[in-house]
Amino acid sequence: MKKLVVTDRSQCQACLSCEIACSEAFYKMYNNFDTPCIRIDVKKDNSLNVKACNQCGVCAKKCPEGAIKQNAKGVYMINKKLCTGCLTCVDACPKGIIAKVEDKPTPSKCIACGICVDACPMGILEIQEVTD
Incomplete structure (x- = not known):
């Protein structure tokens, strides 16, 4: 499975380069609340939490239209033709990182493309082949 x-979360400097790169790739703009499929959050203890999709498949299981399927590399993809924009997947995502922009009909999720990996100046993101 590719994910x-x-x-090393402790090395994150919250520069938001990963969020910005992801947002611009999907939406050609950045809005830290709506557009990135990766998120940097500050926890209550002021430490940083990097939220990235682990391809758990919860979104696919909850999608009433069957619009989210796992591809041959183990990545869950949203079929924009089948998606009705009901946002069940957005609500179901345990990490809260399925992006939805108001003027777009369908949400977006991490597809393990590596754009955020290339953007991270700290080098703490990787696309890996993981066996479950």
Whole structure:
């Protein structure tokens, strides 16, 4: 299974380069609340949490239209033709990282493309082949 892995969360500097790169790739703009499929959050203890999709498949199981399927590499993809924009997947995502922009009909999720990996100046993101 191909997925995005955060190798060392403690090294994150919250520069948001990963969020910005992801947002611009999907939406050609950045809005930290709506557009990235990766998120940097500050926890209550002021430490940083990098939220990245682990391809768990909860979104696919909850999608009433069957619009989210796992591809041959183990990545869950949203079929924009089948998606009705009901946002069940957005609500179901345990990490809250399925993006939905108001003026777009369908949400977006991490597809393990590696754009955020290339953007991270700390080198703490990797696309890995993981066996379950």
